[in-house]
Every structure is written in C-alpha cells, then in structure tokens.
Amino acid sequence: DAKTTQPNSMESNEEEPVHLPCNHSTISGTDYIHWYRQLPSQGPEYVIHGLTSNVNNRMASLAIAEDRKSSTLILHRATLRDAAVYYCTPWGGAQKLVFGQGTRLTINP
Amino acid sequence: NAGVTQTPKFQVLKTGQSMTLQCAQDMNHNSMYWYRQDPGMGLRLIYYSASEGTTDKGEVPNGYNVSRLNKREFSLRLESAAPSQTSVYFCASNQGRGAYFGPGTRLTVT
Numbered sequence: 001d002a003k004t005t006q007p008n009s010m011e012s013n014e015e016e017p018v019h020l021p022c023n024h025s026t027i028s029g030t031d032y033i034h035w036y037r038q039l040p041s042q043g044p045e046y047v048i049h050g051l052t053s054n055v056n057n058r059m060a061s062l063a064i065a066e067d068r069k070s071s072t073l074i075l076h077r078a079t080l081r082d083a084a085v086y087y088c089t090p091w092g093g094a095q096k097l098v099f100g101q102g103t104r105l106t107i108n109p
Numbered sequence: 110n111a112g113v114t115q116t117p118k119f120q121v122l123k124t125g126q127s128m129t130l131q132c133a134q135d136m137n138h139n140s141m142y143w144y145r146q147d148p149g150m151g152l153r154l155i156y157y158s159a160s161e162g163t164t165d166k167g168e169v170p171n172g173y174n175v176s177r178l179n180k181r182e183f184s185l186r187l188e189s190a191a192p193s194q195t196s197v198y199f200c201a202s203n204q205g206r207g208a209y210f211g212p213g214t215r216l217t218v219t
Contacts (some may be wrong), residue, residue, distance in 0.1 A: 102151055
C-alpha cells in the first residue's frame with residue numbers, strides 16, 4: 001500500500017484560500033489520488049480525485065506534482081463549513097482503500 | 110437513490126453477544142468496504158470486497174467476519190463482541206470515481 005504523509009493539523013481564516021499538502025512518494029503508476037473529508041460527527045465524503053493533471057470541481061481543486069509523489073488540495077475560499085479532517089489516499093481500482101490520519105483543518109471566523 | 114444505507118444506527122451489546130451490521134448500496138458499485146473509527150482516530154479498514162463473491166482482510170480483521178451477499182449487500186458480523194470493539198462502523202462502496210460512505214453504526218460493547 002502506498003504510504004501517505006499529511007500534516008496533523010492546519011488552521012486558516014474564513015474566505016481565504018487553503019492549501020492542504022499530501023506526500024505519497026510510494027504511489028504506483030496506475031493509482032489515482034483521492035481526497036476525502038470528514039465533517040464532525042459524519043461519515044467521510046468524497047472531495048476530488050486525479051491521476052496526473054490538475055483537476056477542478058465545485059468543491060475544490062487538486063494540484064498534482066509532475067512526479068506524482070505529492071499533491072495539494074486547494075480550497076479557494078474557505079468557509080466555516082469546510083472545517084473537517086481531510087484525507088488523501090492513493091487508490092488504483094479493485095484494491096483496498098485505506099486512510100492515514102489526515103489533516104484536521106480549523107477555520108477561524 | 111439512497112446511496113449507502115446502514116442498519117442499525119445505534120447498538121449496545123454485552124460482552125460475548127453477537128450481531129450483524131447490515132450495509133446496502135444502490136449505485137451498482139463493485140467494491141464495498143467496512144471501516145471502524147475509534148474516538149479521535151482515523152478510519153481503519155476491517156474487510157473489503159472488490160466484487161461480488163470475493164472478500165479480503167483489511168488492516169484490522171480480527172474478531173470480525175463478512176459476507177458479500179450479492180452486489181448490493183455487504184454485512185459485517187461480530188461473533189463474540191468485546192469492549193475493544195466499541196467504535197463507529199462505516200460501510201462504503203466505490204466504483205473508481207470516489208467512494209460513498211454510509212452514515213455509520215455507533216456500537217457500544219459493555
């Protein structure tokens with residue numbers, strides 16, 4: 001399994017951009033990089049995923065390093081509702097989907 | 110679509126009792142998973158099923174069994190519950206474009 005490294009916690013202010021980093025240096029060539037978040041007292045929810053190119057959706061953007069050994073989840077304008085634990089995880093298809101400890105994001109009003 | 114549903118939402122067991130947690134998804138996904146999450150901790154994979162008819166151990170399979178009854182349903186059984194199995198249990202399904210999680214079952218073993 002590819003191992004991921006994320007900061008334990010990060011803090012940002014409301015309406016400012018947030019860049020959440022993830023290192024996945026042992027990722028295999030066919031693994032997609034998935035990001036999930038878990039709001040307080042809820043189950044995790046899918047945020048975004050990508051393979052090589054940067055990706056955008058209504059929730060966030062994903063910037064993937066050229067060597068694919070790291071990625072950054074970008075929240076363009078953080079709101080209080082974005083306070084959550086964010087997980088990155090490589091996943092390549094019919095294999096187990098495992099999570100690290102994630103980054104606990106705090107948003108200050 | 111209901112997505113991923115789990116029953117029950119809450120359960121209290123005495124040590125040694127058995128129970129089955131039910132999970133169903135209506136998205137026609139091949140892969141399904143069971144996780145546990147202890148207070149303040151991350152998600153740990155118990156078992157997963159890459160497709161109907163197959164199951165594999167995850168990170169913490171001891172004390173649990175699973176059944177992939179059909180493509181929709183994936184159940185988790187505790188044969189003899191222990192206090193160390195007190196946790197929130199999440200089921201998920203995945204077809205490659207992102208996993209969907211159920212609301213969780215909060216299990217307390219006394």
